[in-house]
Amino acid sequence: MTQKNGKFHTSHSRHRFTRKPNLDDVKAAGHDMLRLVNRRILLNILSDRQPISRAEIAKISGLNKATISTITSELLKDFCIVEDGSGRTTPIGGKPPTPLRLNAKRFGLFGVDIRADESILALGDFNNRIVARMSFETGSNASSFLNKIGKEIRKLRGKHHSFIEFAGIGVSLPGLVDNHTGKFLLSVVLPWRDVPVVQLLEKATGLPVTIDNSARCSALAEIWHGKAQYAHVRNLLYVSVSTGLACGVVIDGGLYRGGNNTAGQFGHIPINVNGPDCRCGQRGCWDLYASDKATLKRYSEMRGTGGKRISTMRKLVELVDSGDTAATDAIRETARYLGIGITGLINGLDPEVVVIGGEITKAWGVIEPIIVEETKRNLLAPRSHGIAIRPSAFEVRPSLKGALTLVQNSLLSVPHMG
Ligand SMILES: [Zn+2]
Structure with missing residues (x-):
């Protein structure tokens, strides 16, 4: 039995019905x-x-x-x-x-990308094109900082009255986020704890607020706004390499958030059970080998007493560009560990594309061959060998694009039925 437009009951489409009704x-x-x-x-x-x-x-x-x-x-x-x-x-x-x-002016979308040092507030239109953008030093007092952001959002609303309606605010945060309760739980890079971000910003602006962590926001941005060749992609793994290591997983076009809403913390899978202690209580986590913190530590050990003392990945990548051997070796070693972790995740998740984000991707020419070689050697499924591993489509702050996409997602995504 077939129905032309509904396309149900045909044998080749049966696999599309996979969800158990709730x-x-x-x-x-x-x-x-x-x-x-x-x-x-x-x-x-x-x-x-x-x-x-x-x-x-x-x-x-x-x-x-x-x-x-x-x-x-x-x-x-x-x-x-x-x-x-x-x-x-x-x-x-x-x-x-x-x-x-x-109609680009139908909805204005606010995106707030909060990072340890600098936060960015942007106003985008219905096409997710940024029309205004400003940056702030991130405050250590969460509620006064969010009130300040709220005030700036009210000002932007007054200034951009050509928008018919402001749809909401999306917030990207660097750490554990529970977007059911609307709270930012904790982070290793920001001294904020149990902050009711949604409640504070909704009170300050009167607009609906959605929050998520930066890796998941970035994954969302890639699936909605990544390069044209990803248009067919339904399953994507985003690996965010920054001070820590976190992932965002897109399954069948939607962000996977997990039962307790904290999915994606693959940085805390041990890759060496005899390794050093991790802040999470385990030993030898992937994060301890492939995060920016790990790379900078490795560089300072490799350079010995002679080399330059540096504290940011941006500077380390500059050293790689200038031909510094210790910096290049430090980054190559990180690439190997990235490859080891990504191989495990490809084996487990079978994504069509793996996207890597972070300063380290500025040294893509150095890290790509090592990551690809590592995955080719250890992947299980033969088809996995063709998986695309790419740097983020966004030159600057994928998480800001992701914060805006949180709002756009609420306007354009298709609801679950059943
Ligand atoms: Zn850990």
């Missing part, structure tokens, strides 16, 4: 839910392919022209989309189709 929180597919899903699919097609005609949208979505016409009329009425000028002329001289676009 009977504690049933979301049956009523008319409103179907309408929402179709509306969001259309917004995604528009976001990805704009400018695009109704006929092309019908072709991509598999929905009939009448349904497309109904939904686009609604979206035009809600100012979510706009008709794009007069359209192109057709070769046979018929009435040209009117292409559609997202």
